[in-house]
Amino acid sequence: MMNNKYTLGMIGLGTMGRNLLLNMADNGFQVTGYDKDPKMLKKLEEDGKAHNLKGFESLEEFIQSLELPRRIMLLVPAGKIVDSVIAELIPLLGKGDMIIDSGNSHFTDTSRRAIELSEKGIHFFGMGISGGEEGARFGPSMMPGGDKAAYNAVKPILEAVSAKVNGDPCVAYIGPGASGHFVKMVHNGIEYSMMQVLAETYDILKNGLGYNNDQIYSLFEKWNNGRLKSFLLEVTRDIFKVKDEKTGNFLLDMIKDQAKSKGTGKWTSQVSMDLQLPIPTINESVSARDLSKFKSLRVALSKALPHQSVAIKDTAEFEAHLEQALYFAMITSYAQGLHLLEQASVEFKYELNLKEISQIWRGGCIIRAELLEDIYQAYKKQPQLPHLYTDESIQHQLKEIIPGTRNIVITAIANGIAIPCYASALAYYDALRTDKSPLNLTQAQRDFFGAHTFERIDEEGIFHADWN
Numbered sequence: 001m002m003n004n005k006y007t008l009g010m011i012g013l014g015t016m017g018r019n020l021l022l023n024m025a026d027n028g029f030q031v032t033g034y035d036k037d038p039k040m041l042k043k044l045e046e047d048g049k050a051h052n053l054k055g056f057e058s059l060e061e062f063i064q065s066l067e068l069p070r071r072i073m074l075l076v077p078a079g080k081i082v083d084s085v086i087a088e089l090i091p092l093l094g095k096g097d098m099i100i101d102s103g104n105s106h107f108t109d110t111s112r113r114a115i116e117l118s119e120k121g122i123h124f125f126g127m128g129i130s131g132g133e134e135g136a137r138f139g140p141s142m143m144p145g146g147d148k149a150a151y152n153a154v155k156p157i158l159e160a161v162s163a164k165v166n167g168d169p170c171v172a173y174i175g176p177g178a179s180g181h182f183v184k185m186v187h188n189g190i191e192y193s194m195m196q197v198l199a200e201t202y203d204i205l206k207n208g209l210g211y212n213n214d215q216i217y218s219l220f221e222k223w224n225n226g227r228l229k230s231f232l233l234e235v236t237r238d239i240f241k242v243k244d245e246k247t248g249n250f251l252l253d254m255i256k257d258q259a260k261s262k263g264t265g266k267w268t269s270q271v272s273m274d275l276q277l278p279i280p281t282i283n284e285s286v287s288a289r290d291l292s293k294f295k296s297l298r299v300a301l302s303k304a305l306p307h308q309s310v311a312i313k314d315t316a317e318f319e320a321h322l323e324q325a326l327y328f329a330m331i332t333s334y335a336q337g338l339h340l341l342e343q344a345s346v347e348f349k350y351e352l353n354l355k356e357i358s359q360i361w362r363g364g365c366i367i368r369a370e371l372l373e374d375i376y377q378a379y380k381k382q383p384q385l386p387h388l389y390t391d392e393s394i395q396h397q398l399k400e401i402i403p404g405t406r407n408i409v410i411t412a413i414a415n416g417i418a419i420p421c422y423a424s425a426l427a428y429y430d431a432l433r434t435d436k437s438p439l440n441l442t443q444a445q446r447d448f449f450g451a452h453t454f455e456r457i458d459e460e461g462i463f464h465a466d467w468n
């Protein structure tokens, strides 16, 4: 603390802000917080008793308590609230002060805010943060992008509080502009995809093999001791043993089968369409949540259009194939997200370093997994890797797991189990390894009905034919 002033101030003391502040205090930083809700201040002071952590009820006093130039981090809900907090802050700040927005803001909002604030001499950068409550408290993965001078002013704090893998901090400067929030958005797209694939796996085990929750727990436990080891598999496994205090049933069985979302998955799909860089498995995971909302329609159609299941004979072999399919779908979720990042880097001049991004995703974040070590090694070997599928060691793994994956997709479809992510991952793989696609027909059709022209395989130029 310089001149009895705090090094950093946090606005928003909810799940993420409070826990990240506690993490900073654990690491010896003199920090403080502000929240418009006095209950959150009280909670911060209770949880931070050991560090005598104090918050402010007055925004003005909070701002005055910070050393110059001020370092202010926002962890408030994304959207209009961020704009209103910034509007409140502007009259209270001076030139050289910095605002770090660590919420899940849309990257276009971040670009706009950075421009507006730089005109006022205020540094601004957007930082994605992942790891949920536990990550914020004990070590998240962080994706800061934008004003590098401002980043350097908080770098020691971020590196100290971040998760570490082999001693390396899970935070790195991502690039200029809104790159930090862009990368976090794609991280969440991958997160949606992996979550949906796990939900499809649950469906196959429950409705294909007839497994109960204990059996599913045991299988996930076994898989999590192997190459599938990941944060999401670990929490998914643990869900299968939690009982509901009210009924004594499994809590999972008491939860409505309709998923919500806050938007980051949808934004990832929207950008991929704009950039014409396909991420079909991530798209399917967004749609799966949206389809789940049509409960009454689903109930009515389940009665009107029943399906006869097909028996699955060799359970042990099927389990082995399902492990392979899950691994394949995980590889493909990362492959699509990273491919989108590569394209966005060119389009938005983000200067993204995929080796560093896969490195900081190895710990702290929701999509951390053993597999990320292989992905990191692939980008370390070849920083300009055109696609994850082109890495030799990934190809070696793909050759091993594809036959089993095909069996899972065929069997699930034959059983009428909806597996949009598994099926689309396999179709994506097949489309990418096809040297002659049938899309010459699409070009012919376009030219036939709309004179949209086509290119020939034997001659340069643009052609139009008289098809009638």
Ligand SMILES: NC(=O)C1=CN([C@@H]2O[C@H](COP(=O)(O)OP(=O)(O)OC[C@H]3O[C@@H](n4cnc5c(N)ncnc54)[C@H](OP(=O)(O)O)[C@@H]3O)[C@@H](O)[C@H]2O)C=CC1
Residues within 6 Å of the ligand: 011, 012, 013, 014, 015, 016, 017, 034, 035, 036, 037, 040, 075, 076, 077, 078, 081, 084, 085, 102, 103, 104, 105, 129, 130, 131, 132, 133, 262
């Ligand atoms: N939860 C998670 O796992 C993760 C969340 N994020 C992102 O981090 C951000 C914060 O999330 P989270 O901590 O979960 O959200 P919470 O809702 O738990 O906390 C946000 C806090 O900000 C307060 N707040 C709202 N408006 C203002 C304001 N004008 N001035 C001061 N404080 C205000 C809220 O008060 P009140 O409740 O009274 O409105 C609340 O205490 C979001 O953008 C979220 O998407 C990122 C990674 C993981």
Ligand SMILES: O=C(CO)[C@H](O)[C@H](O)COP(=O)(O)O
Residues within 6 Å of the ligand: 104, 129, 130, 131, 132, 188, 191, 260, 261, 262, 263, 264, 265, 366
């Ligand atoms: O950013 C996160 C983790 O990385 C959040 O948990 C994320 O907001 C969850 O998204 P959604 O509510 O859309 O499922």
